[in-house]
Amino acid sequence: MNSLVIRTDKLTKRFGAVRAVNGLSLEVPRGHIYGLLGPNGSGKTTLMNMLLGLVKPTSGEFSLFDPGSDYLEALRRVGAIIESPTFYPYMSGHANLAYFQGISGKGTPRELDDLLEQVGLAPRRGDAYKTYSLGMKQRLGVAYALMGEPELMFLDEPTNGMDPAGMAEMRNLIKGLSAGGRTVLISSHLLNEVEQVCDSVAILSKGDLIAQGKVTDLVRSKDRVRVRTTDDAKAAGILSALEWVEQVDADDDGMVVTAPVHRSAELTAALSRSQVYVAAMIPIQTSLEQYFLEVTGEEEVAAP
Amino acid sequence: MIAHLLVLARWEWFKLRRRWAPWVLLGILLLFTQLVVISSFFINRENYDAAIAEAGYYMEVSIDDELVGMRVMCDDLRDGGVPPEVEAMPEEQRPYVNFELEDARTRCGLGGERDFFVLPASIAQGLGVTHALSIMLFMFLVASALGSEYSWGTLRTVLTKGSGRWQFLGSKAFTLLIMGAAGLLVVSVGVLVSSLIFGSFAPTGGIADQGDWAGVAKTLGKSVYALVPYLALALFFTVLTTSTGVGTALAFGYFVVESIMVGILAAFWDWFDSVAQFVLGTNVSAWMQEEGTAIVSLSPLNVDPPGALHAFFVILAYALIIGAGAFWLFQRKDVTGAKGD
Structure with a gap:
C-alpha cells in the first residue's frame, strides 16, 4: 500500500491571467491530518477542486491513492465538503443522503440512519433540506462526507459560519476522523484551528507553495531564545558566527537568538568559552501563526 | 459501464x-x-343535425352548367367514404361535389373534428x-x-x-x-x-x-x-x-x-x-x-x-x-x- 495518499507534481491552474495555483508539488502521507494554510485567494480551494475533478488543471499532474489507479474509483473512496455543503433543497436530508449513497454504489440504508443519528439530524431526517438551519446543513454535509467510510477526506473551511461551540465540536470531529488510518486534507485560513488539529501543513500564498512539513518541525525551525549575558555586544558576535544560529537580534532586553531550543546548552558553552556568561535564557515559543506571518510576509491574519 | x-x-x-x-x-x-x-x-x-342524419343530406351541385341534385346518406360518408352516386361520377367531375360533401360530413357529425x-x-x-x-x-x-x-x-x-x-x-x-x-x-x-x-x-x-x-x-x-x-x-x-x-x-x-x-x-x-x-x-x-x-x-x-x-x-x-x-x-x-x- 502506498504511503502517500495525495501526490501532486507541478500542478498549475490559471484563470485567464490569474495564476490560482502555481506549479504545486505536494505529498500528503496516509493517516495524517494535513492542513492547507493560506489567506483567502491563496489557491487552497482551487487545489482541492482540482484534486476532486471539479476544476481542470492547466498543467501538471496529480494522483489519489496509488498512481495510475482509476480516478473515479479513487473518488469513491473520498469524502468531501467543499465550501458550503450543497444538497437538493426539495428533498429531505435522508433522501439526499440516500441519493448520494445510491450513485456511489456503496453503503446500506442502515448506515444512513446511523450517520443521521451521529450528526444529530435523526429527528429531522424527513424534513426538506431547505428548511434546515445553517448548522443543520453543515451537519448534513459532515454526514455526506462520512458516507461510505472514506479513506480520504477533503474539508474546505469546515468551520465557516459556525459559532465557537460548533467550531469546537468540529475540531473534535476532525481529530476523531483520523482514527483508523484515515487521511484528512483540511483547508483553512484560521491558523489557530489548523495548529490544533493538523499533523502536517502546507502553506500557500498567491498560488505558490511556501513551506510544507510537520507542524512541530516547521514551528521549531523558527525557535528562538531570549538571552541576557555579561557582554551582549560580544555575545552577539560569537553567536552570529555559529552556523546553526539563524539570526541574532539585539534589543533593549538583551538579544533574541533564532536557533533550535534543544541546542541551548551548546549556545551557553560557546559563550562561556569566550568568557561571556549567560545571565538569563528564556525560550520563546513560535506559534504557527507567527511562523506563517514570517514566511508569507503577511501583516495580519483573520482572527479565529 | x-x-x-x-x-x-x-x-x-x-x-x-x-x-x-x-x-x-x-x-x-x-x-x-x-x-x-x-x-x-x-x-x-354543435354541427350535428339529427334530421339530416336520419333523412340524409340533399345537395345540389352545378356540373357543366347543369344543376344536379342528390341525397347523400350519412352512413355512406363514414370512414371517409363517398356516396355511390359520387363514386359513379367521372374523376374530373368529383371536385364539383367535394365542397358539398364536406358540408354533408359536418352536418352528419362526421367532420374532421x-x-x-x-x-x-x-x-x-x-x-x-x-x-x-x-x-x-x-x-x-x-x-x-x-x-x-x-x-x-x-x-x-x-x-x-x-x-x-x-x-x-x-x-x-x-x-x-x-x-x-x-x-x-x-x-x-x-x-x-x-x-x-x-x-x-x-x-x-x-x-x-x-x-x-x-x-x-x-x-x-x-x-x-x-x-x-x-x-x-x-x-x-x-x-x-x-x-x-x-x-x-x-x-x-x-x-x-x-x-x-x-x-x-x-x-x-x-x-x-x-x-x-x-x-x-x-x-x-x-x-x-x-x-x-x-x-x-x-x-x-x-x-x-x-x-x-x-x-x-x-x-x-x-x-x-x-x-x-x-x-x-x-x-x-x-x-x-x-x-x-
Whole structure:
C-alpha cells in the first residue's frame, strides 16, 4: 500500500491571467491530518477542486491513492465538503443522503440512519433540506462526507459560519476522523484551528507553495531564545558566527537568538568559552501563526 | 459501464420524480390535450343535425352548367367514404361535389373534428396538436433538470462522489428522454380514456372507427424520436450558460427564431428552399407528418417538406452533433459553486 495518499507534481491552474495555483508539488502521507494554510485567494480551494475533478488543471499532474489507479474509483473512496455543503433543497436530508449513497454504489440504508443519528439530524431526517438551519446543513454535509467510510477526506473551511461551540465540536470531529488510518486534507485560513488539529501543513500564498512539513518541525525551525549575558555586544558576535544560529537580534532586553531550543546548552558553552556568561535564557515559543506571518510576509491574519 | 449508467439513471429518476416541474409540465400537456378532445366533441355536437342524419343530406351541385341534385346518406360518408352516386361520377367531375360533401360530413357529425375524440385517430391527433407544445415543455424540463444542478451547486456534490462527468450527463439525458416518452404515453392514454368517454356520447355513435392502431404506435414512436434533437439542444445551451433560465431562453429562441428565419428567407429567395431541407424544424415537422394527422408546429408553410427518411437522418445528425457538443463542453468546463439563480 502506498504511503502517500495525495501526490501532486507541478500542478498549475490559471484563470485567464490569474495564476490560482502555481506549479504545486505536494505529498500528503496516509493517516495524517494535513492542513492547507493560506489567506483567502491563496489557491487552497482551487487545489482541492482540482484534486476532486471539479476544476481542470492547466498543467501538471496529480494522483489519489496509488498512481495510475482509476480516478473515479479513487473518488469513491473520498469524502468531501467543499465550501458550503450543497444538497437538493426539495428533498429531505435522508433522501439526499440516500441519493448520494445510491450513485456511489456503496453503503446500506442502515448506515444512513446511523450517520443521521451521529450528526444529530435523526429527528429531522424527513424534513426538506431547505428548511434546515445553517448548522443543520453543515451537519448534513459532515454526514455526506462520512458516507461510505472514506479513506480520504477533503474539508474546505469546515468551520465557516459556525459559532465557537460548533467550531469546537468540529475540531473534535476532525481529530476523531483520523482514527483508523484515515487521511484528512483540511483547508483553512484560521491558523489557530489548523495548529490544533493538523499533523502536517502546507502553506500557500498567491498560488505558490511556501513551506510544507510537520507542524512541530516547521514551528521549531523558527525557535528562538531570549538571552541576557555579561557582554551582549560580544555575545552577539560569537553567536552570529555559529552556523546553526539563524539570526541574532539585539534589543533593549538583551538579544533574541533564532536557533533550535534543544541546542541551548551548546549556545551557553560557546559563550562561556569566550568568557561571556549567560545571565538569563528564556525560550520563546513560535506559534504557527507567527511562523506563517514570517514566511508569507503577511501583516495580519483573520482572527479565529 | 452500462451498469453504472443504469444505476445513475435510476437515481436520477429518484431525484426527478420528487420535483414539481415534471408533474406540472405533464399536467399542462394533459390538460391541453383534454381540452382539444372535449372542445372537438362539443363542436361536433354543435354541427350535428339529427334530421339530416336520419333523412340524409340533399345537395345540389352545378356540373357543366347543369344543376344536379342528390341525397347523400350519412352512413355512406363514414370512414371517409363517398356516396355511390359520387363514386359513379367521372374523376374530373368529383371536385364539383367535394365542397358539398364536406358540408354533408359536418352536418352528419362526421367532420374532421370527430377524429379528435374517436379512437384510434384521436391519439395521433392529440400527439400532433401538442407537438410544438410538448417540445417546448420538454426543453424546459431538460434545462431545469440540469440548470438547477448548477444553481443549487449540487453538481459539485454529485461529481465528488465519483459518478463521472459524461456518465452523469448521459444518465440524465437518458432519464429525461424516458420521462419525455413516458409523458407522451401518458398523454396518449389520457386521450384514449377521454375518447372512450366522449366517443360513447358522440351522436354518430361508436367509440372506435375501423382505424390504424399500428399507426398510433408509429406516431408515438415518431413523437419520441422528435424529442431527441431538442433534448440535445437544451442540454447544450444549459451546459454552455450553466443556467436554467438562459438555457431555456436560448433553446426556445432557437426553436422559434429558426422557423421564422427560414420562413422569411424562403419567401425572398427560392434557392433557400434547398437550405431549408436541412434545417431542424423543417425536418422534425416533415418527420411527424402523417396522412390525415394535424401537426401543430412552428415550421414555415412556404417550404417544401423533405421526405421521412431524409428527415430521419437530418434529425439524427442534429442530435449527434449538438449532443456531442454538450458532452464535450460538460467534460471540459470547470464546476464552480452554487449560483443561486
